[in-house]
Amino acid sequence: MLVYAVHEGGRYVRVEDSLKEQPQGKRGIYVNITNRCNCSCSFCLRTMKHMAEESSLWLKKEPTAEEVKAELDKLPWDIVKEIVFCGFGEPTMRLEVLLELMAYVKKIHPEIPTRLNTNGLSDLLYGRDTAKDFQGLLDTISISLNASNAQRYLELTHAQYGLPSFDAMLKFAVDCKKYVPHVVLTVVEKVENQAEIDLCQKLCDERGLKLRVRVYEDS
Numbered sequence: 001m002l003v004y005a006v007h008e009g010g011r012y013v014r015v016e017d018s019l020k021e022q023p024q025g026k027r028g029i030y031v032n033i034t035n036r037c038n039c040s041c042s043f044c045l046r047t048m049k050h051m052a053e054e055s056s057l058w059l060k061k062e063p064t065a066e067e068v069k070a071e072l073d074k075l076p077w078d079i080v081k082e083i084v085f086c087g088f089g090e091p092t093m094r095l096e097v098l099l100e101l102m103a104y105v106k107k108i109h110p111e112i113p114t115r116l117n118t119n120g121l122s123d124l125l126y127g128r129d130t131a132k133d134f135q136g137l138l139d140t141i142s143i144s145l146n147a148s149n150a151q152r153y154l155e156l157t158h159a160q161y162g163l164p165s166f167d168a169m170l171k172f173a174v175d176c177k178k179y180v181p182h183v184v185l186t187v188v189e190k191v192e193n194q195a196e197i198d199l200c201q202k203l204c205d206e207r208g209l210k211l212r213v214r215v216y217e218d219s
């Protein structure tokens with residue numbers, strides 16, 4: 001499933017089925033372009049076998065930009081509240097395709113807000129500063145903070161780049177403030193205790209970043 005809605009209980013639903021269940025009202029529409037990721041988070045839905053086997057978010061092959069555009073063209077845009085690049089993997093693993101699709105959405109529907117959910121490790125993946133790439137293409141970037149320090153972050157995410165991943169992710173988040181109107185860092189409720197969440201809040205406050213505590217299985 002390349003393009004989908006999320007219904008109550010974190011259910012991933014085809015847009016046609018979403019409309020049958022809920023004919024009225026605007027909703028977020030999610031775009032899934034890859035199942036690859038440079039992390040292996042302990043709480044990742046992809047790693048939960050029963051979800052993974054059942055989920056139609058597993059892609060048989062990665063779609064081309066043209067294939068995703070064709071799906072976007074079919075959307076009933078009057079019900080779209082926001083386009084979210086998210087899915088069952090890390091979207092920046094396919095940065096070029098991702099940027100092309102963001103530009104396409106902004107071209108055909110500039111009035112619709114766009115959001116990227118990312119682990120924020122694209123600087124390490126590409127060996128350069130990547131925040132500027134999103135200038136003019138994104139309204140919101142939601143970056144997984146996950147933890148208040150590098151050691152805990154690595155324990156949770158098993159990020160491919162090791163301990164430097166945490167600081168690189170934070171630098172990327174701060175850089176994004178120059179190019180993306182809303183920069184939100186997230187931590188997953190239940191994965192972290194309140195003391196750890198308080199430390200995450202302090203870390204965000206010090207950098208002028210907003211923290212959102214995500215409910216588990218939220219998108």
Ligand code: SF4
Pocket residue numbers: 037038039040041043044045046088089090119144157
């Ligand atoms: S960064 Fe996201 S997609 Fe990647 S392993 Fe972690 S939760 Fe899963």
